[in-house]
Amino acid sequence: MFVVITGASRGIGMELAYIYAKHKYNLFLTCKKNIIELYRLKNELEEKFGIVVVIKKGHIENGDLEKINDIYLLINNASIAEYNLFCDTTIDRYYEIIDANIIDCLLATREVLPKLQKNKMGIILNISSIWGIVGSSMESVYSLTKAGIIGFTKSLAKENEFTGVSIFSIALGMVDTDMNNNLSNEDKKYIIEKLDNKKMMTKEFVANKIFEIILNNSYKNGDVIEINNGLK
16 A cells, blocks of 8 residues: 655655555655655665655656555645745745645645545545644745645545545644744744743654554544644
């Protein structure tokens, strides 16, 4: 069985790849830019766990999954962020964020969903953010995309109510990943002071939590589950 994970060259996506490889799932992994790191990960996982790992730079598009029919799970994880005033963010950056956060999710889902429907089983998990629920100052475009992912999840879940395919979303709080490197130390400190335990969640904690939720069927079709640490 294959697990498809987008944005797997770093952060939560990479941690999820390790977890599913350890449990002997074959993997289809994508990245936006860092294909060298994805090659390194592919070689490591294949050698260590004896599985098949297929990699792709860019979106999952027509034909990429043509020979892969036994898909168990799609995790739409790929995402980028921008910490800036709305009117100070360039139009090109608007398109870049929307492409990475929304278009990537739509295209991957479009390729995987018919295979899951044909098999009358499978799961699609869309990674969103708490900012998609409550919004965030200085991250309006990012918040827009994450709210869009939540709306897409709820709608697609209703479309697939009787297909055997489960679709849900996870809205993450503050996680210590490369995505937050665009924040200054002062901004990080300000945010961290508001968190329940005064520290960001680790990517390892979040990835394991996601694995447990899926393994234990701790969700319903169309759910938006918060994995949060007090961010609001």
